[in-house]
Amino acid sequence: MEVTFLGTGTSQGIPIIGCDCKICQSDDNKDIRLRSSVYIKYNNSNIIIDTGPDFRQQALKEKIKNLDFILYTHAHKDHTGGIDDIRSFNFFLKKTIPIYGNKKTIDQIIRDYSYIFKKNNYKALPKITINYINDKFEKNGIIINPIKVKHHKLDVLGYRIKNFTYITDANFISNKEKEKIIGSDVLVINCLQKENHISHFNLDEALSIIKELKVKKAYLTHISHNLGLHKETSKKLPKNVKLAYDSLKISI
Numbered sequence: 001m002e003v004t005f006l007g008t009g010t011s012q013g014i015p016i017i018g019c020d021c022k023i024c025q026s027d028d029n030k031d032i033r034l035r036s037s038v039y040i041k042y043n044n045s046n047i048i049i050d051t052g053p054d055f056r057q058q059a060l061k062e063k064i065k066n067l068d069f070i071l072y073t074h075a076h077k078d079h080t081g082g083i084d085d086i087r088s089f090n091f092f093l094k095k096t097i098p099i100y101g102n103k104k105t106i107d108q109i110i111r112d113y114s115y116i117f118k119k120n121n122y123k124a125l126p127k128i129t130i131n132y133i134n135d136k137f138e139k140n141g142i143i144i145n146p147i148k149v150k151h152h153k154l155d156v157l158g159y160r161i162k163n164f165t166y167i168t169d170a171n172f173i174s175n176k177e178k179e180k181i182i183g184s185d186v187l188v189i190n191c192l193q194k195e196n197h198i199s200h201f202n203l204d205e206a207l208s209i210i211k212e213l214k215v216k217k218a219y220l221t222h223i224s225h226n227l228g229l230h231k232e233t234s235k236k237l238p239k240n241v242k243l244a245y246d247s248l249k250i251s252i
């Protein structure tokens with residue numbers, strides 16, 4: 001399996017419009033963070049988790065030419081805002097793209113982007129088939145295990161595919177759901193900043209989950225400018241934990 005981080009930033013991305021802080025002004029490429037998303041190549045399938053507002057730019061940057069299906073974690077705009085650009089894939093791959101999410105996410109996507117799902121034959125609309133998921137399912141011979149996490153009061157899905165687990169936008173994981181993560185070789189988990197936050201894990205919380213679940217390797221994502229410079233923050237992390245950065249590729 002090969003995973004490419006398409007984006008590792010929080011909802012506003014880094015740099016934030018109008019911000020003069022040293023992180024937003026850094027000239028280290030690793031401090032430039034588009035909205036969070038990953039591209040997974042596995043078992044002859046090409047999977048994207050979330051299509052945020054930077055989806056077009058990310059697909060161009062990584063020269064993505066294949067896409068089989070999309071998994072959505074939740075319907076916040078930093079995770080769905082690029083959905084209209086699925087049509088580029090419809091055009092050149094000549095196929096409809098299936099999307100997956102829990103009921104709340106899919107229903108919210110249908111409300112927010114209602115023009116896509118209206119019954120008409122306007123050719124320029126994205127062609128998407130919707131799939132409601134709740135529990136483990138199989139697609140193209142790949143077992144996908146949704147992990148139910150809480151993002152303040154919102155139900156969000158993380159995903160485990162083989163030994164790779166991706167969790168973004170969470171600040172609570174129940175013991176039952178933690179069981180599903182155990183045994184992963186790689187865990188990607190959201191870490192917004194050092195200070196507490198109402199709907200995201202902070203650094204201490206993310207590190208304590210990584211330790212508790214004994215994952216071999218972990219990457220932090222959905223990072224805000226409050227977490228500090230990539231270079232400086234990286235030095236303070238345990239050996240098996242890294243800050244993810246845009247365009248990072250890992251093999252599992």
Ligand SMILES: [Zn+2]
Pocket residue numbers: 010011076078079169222
């Ligand atoms: Zn988010």
Ligand SMILES: [Zn+2]
Pocket residue numbers: 016019020021022023024025225
């Ligand atoms: Zn800033």
Ligand SMILES: [Zn+2]
Pocket residue numbers: 074076151169
């Ligand atoms: Zn969110």
